[in-house]
Amino acid sequence: xxxTVTPNPVLDHTLxxxxxxxxxxxxxxxxxxxxxGKGFNVSRVLLALGVQSTVLGFVGGATGQRLAAGLAALxxxxxxxTIAGETRTNVVIAEADSGxxxxxxxxxxxxxxxxxAQFLDKVRQRAxxxxxxxxxxxxxxxxxxxxxxxxxxxxxxxxVRVLLxxxxxxxxxxxxxxxxxxxxxxxxxxxxxxxxxxxxxTARNAANVFLERGVTQVALSLGAAGLLLTTRxxxxxxxxxxxxxxxxxxxxxxxxxxxxYALERGLPLPEQARWGxxxxxxxxxxxxxxxxxxxxxxxVYTETSVEIAS
Ligand SMILES: Nc1ncnc2c1ncn2[C@@H]1O[C@H](COP(=O)(O)OP(=O)(O)OP(=O)(O)O)[C@@H](O)[C@H]1O
Ligand SMILES: [Mg+2]
Numbered sequence: 001x002x003x004t005v006t007p008n009p010v011l012d013h014t015l016x017x018x019x020x021x022x023x024x025x026x027x028x029x030x031x032x033x034x035x036x037g038k039g040f041n042v043s044r045v046l047l048a049l050g051v052q053s054t055v056l057g058f059v060g061g062a063t064g065q066r067l068a069a070g071l072a073a074l075x076x077x078x079x080x081x082t083i084a085g086e087t088r089t090n091v092v093i094a095e096a097d098s099g100x101x102x103x104x105x106x107x108x109x110x111x112x113x114x115x116x117a118q119f120l121d122k123v124r125q126r127a128x129x130x131x132x133x134x135x136x137x138x139x140x141x142x143x144x145x146x147x148x149x150x151x152x153x154x155x156x157x158x159x160v161r162v163l164l165x166x167x168x169x170x171x172x173x174x175x176x177x178x179x180x181x182x183x184x185x186x187x188x189x190x191x192x193x194x195x196x197x198x199x200x201x202t203a204r205n206a207a208n209v210f211l212e213r214g215v216t217q218v219a220l221s222l223g224a225a226g227l228l229l230t231t232r233x234x235x236x237x238x239x240x241x242x243x244x245x246x247x248x249x250x251x252x253x254x255x256x257x258x259x260x261y262a263l264e265r266g267l268p269l270p271e272q273a274r275w276g277x278x279x280x281x282x283x284x285x286x287x288x289x290x291x292x293x294x295x296x297x298x299x300v301y302t303e304t305s306v307e308i309a310s
Contacts, residue, residue: 001052001053001054001128001131001132002043002046002051002052002053002054002131002132002133002134002260002264003053003054003055003056003126003131003132003133003134004039004040004042004043004046004053004054004055004056004133004134004136005039005056005057005133005134005135005136005151006037006038006039006040006055006056006057006136006137007057007058007111007137007138007139007140007143007147008037008057008058008108008137008138008139008140008143009035009036009037009040009057009058009059009064009067009087010036010037010087010088010089010090010105010106010108011033011034011035011036011063011066011067011087011088011089011090012033012034012035012036012089012090012092013031013032013033013089013090013091013092014030014031014032014033014034014091014092014094015028015030015031015091015092015093015094016028016029016030016031016094016095016096017029017093017094017095017096018095018096019095020093020095020100020101020102029096033066033070034289035067035070035071035074036090036289037057037136037137038136038137038165038250038253039055039056039057039134039135039136039137040055040071040076041136041250041253041254041257041289041290042134042136042253042254042256042257042260042290043055043071043076043257044074044076044257044290044291045253045254045257045258045279045283045290045292046257046260046261047074047075047076048291048292048293048294048297049257049258049261049279049292049294049297050294051260051261051264052077053076053077054076054077054078054079055071055076055077055078055079055080056078056079056080056081056119056122056123056126057080057081058080058081058082058083058111058115058119058140059080059081059082059083059087060082060083060084060085060086060087060109061085061086061087061109062086063086063087063088063089064080064082064083064086064087067087068080079122079126081115081118081119081122083109083111083112083115084109084112084115085108085109085110085111086109087108087109088105088106088107088108088109089106090103090104090105090106091103091104107141108140108141109140109141109142110140110141110142111140111141111142111143112142113142116142116143116144116147120150120151120154123151123154123155124154127154127155127158127159127160128158128159128160129158129159129160130159130160130161131160131161132160132161132162132163132260132263132264133151133155133160133161133162133163134163134165134256134260135148135151135152135162135163135164135165135166135174135179136165136166136253136256137165137166138166138167138170139166139170145168145169145170145173146170146173146174147170148164148166148170148171148173148174148177148179149173149174149176149177150177152164152174152177152178152179153177156177156178156179161180161181161263162179162180162181163179163180163181163182163183163256163259163260164179164181164182164183165182165183165184165252165253165256167184167188167191168191171184171188171192172192175192175210175213175214175215176213178213178214178215178216179215179216180215180216180217181215181216181217181218181219181259181263182210182215182217182218182219183219183220183221183252183255183256183259184206184210184218184219184220184221185220185221185222185223185252186198186203186220186221186222186223189203189206189207189210189220190206192206192209192210193205193206193209197220197222200228200237203220203222203228204228204230204235206220207220207228207230208230211230211231211232216231217229217230217231217269218230218231219255219256219259219273219276221251221252221255221276221280223248223251224240224245225239226238226239226240226277226304227255227273227276227277227280229259229269229272229273229276231269234269234308234310235269235308235309235310236269236270236272236273236306236307236308236309237273237306237307237309238270238273238274238276238277238304238305238306239277239304239305239306239307240277240278240280240281240300240303240304241281241300241303241304243281243284243285243300244285245284245285246284246285246286246287247283247284247286247287247288247289248284249289250283250289250290251280251281251283251284251290252280253283253290254279254280254282254283254290254292255276255277255279255280255283256276257279257290258275258276258277258278258279258280258297259272259275259276261275261279262274262275262276270306270308273306274301274304274306275297275301277300277304278297278298278300278301278304279292279297279300281300281304282296282297282299282300285300
C-alpha cells in the first residue's frame with residue numbers, strides 16, 4: 001500500500017485571455033481547474049502506472065470539498081482531515097499566444113493545533129508495516145516546520161518506508177528523523193549541503209551530506225541530466241534520452257512516483273533509478289503537470305541509460 005501526504009493543497013484556476021490588460025474588463029476564452037498538490041501528482045502518476053494509493057492532507061470549505069470530489073473523480077481514494085479554514089485557490093491569467101501570464105498565489109488557511117493532532121492520530125491508525133508513505137511539498141500556515149519529522153517519528157518504528165520530498169527547514173528537520181529516502185532537486189540539495197550543485201562531483205558530495213545525516217537512499221534529481229540515486233553501498237546514475245520538453249513542472253513528483261513504483265516491486269537500485277527517470281521525463285514531455293501514460297513511461301524507460309558507480 002502506498003500513501004501520499006499533501007499538507008498544503010491548492011485549487012489551481014487558469015483563465016486564458018487574448019491579452020492581459022490593466023484597468024479594463026477582459027473576457028476569458030478558456031477556464032480550467034486543476035487539483036494542485038505534490039502528493040496528488042505522485043498518486044496520479046502511480047495510478048497511470050497501475051498502482052493504487054491513498055491521498056492524505058488537510059482540506060477545508062467549499063474549495064476543499066471540490067478538490068476532494070475532483071480527486072475522487074480521477075479515481076484517487078482520499079482520507080483528508082477537514083479544517084475550519086478554506087482551502088486556497090491560486091489564479092493564473094495566461095495570454096493565449098504569448099506565453100505571458102500573471103500568477104497570484106494565496107497563502108492558504110491556517111491549520112489549527114487540534115486539526116494537526118487529528119492528522120497525527122490518523123497517521124498512527126493508518127501506519128502499517130511494509131507500506132510506503134510519500135511526504136510531499138510545502139507546509140501550510142500553522143503547521144510547524146518539524147511536521148514531517150513528527151510523521152517520520154510515528155511511521156518509522158511502525159515499519160513504514162518513508163519518502164520525503166520537501167525543501168528548506170521542513171527538509172532539514174525531516175532528515176533529522178532519518179527517512180528512508182529523500183528526493184531533493186539540485187537547488188534543494190545545494191541549499192541543504194551549503195554548496196552549489198552543478199557538476200557530477202558536487203551532486204555526489206551533496207548526496208553524501210544526506211547519507212551522513214542517516215538517510216538511507218538519496219534521489220538527487222538533476223533535470224535534463226537525470227538522476228543520481230545513491231546509498232552508502234551503491235550508486236546508480238540514470239540519464240534520460242534527449243526529448244522534446246513541454247512542461248517540467250511536476251516532473252520531480254512523477255520521478256518520485258516512478259521510484260515508489262520500483263520500490264514496491266522490490267526492484268534493485270539501477271532499476272529504481274531507471275523507472276524514476278522514465279516517469280519524470282515522460283511527465284516533462286507532456287504539457288500537463290505530472291501527466292503520464294503507462295506507455296509513455298515504458299517508452300522512455302527503454303531509452304534511459306543507467307550507469308553503476310562505486
Ligand atoms: N529538460 C528535461 N529533459 C528531460 N527530462 C527532464 C527534464 N527536466 C526534468 N526531467 C525529468 O524529470 C526529473 C525530475 O526533474 P527535476 O530535477 O527538475 O525535478 P524537480 O525540480 O523536483 O521538479 P518538481 O518539483 O517541479 O516536480 C529528472 O530527473 C528527469 O528525469
Ligand atoms: Mg521537486
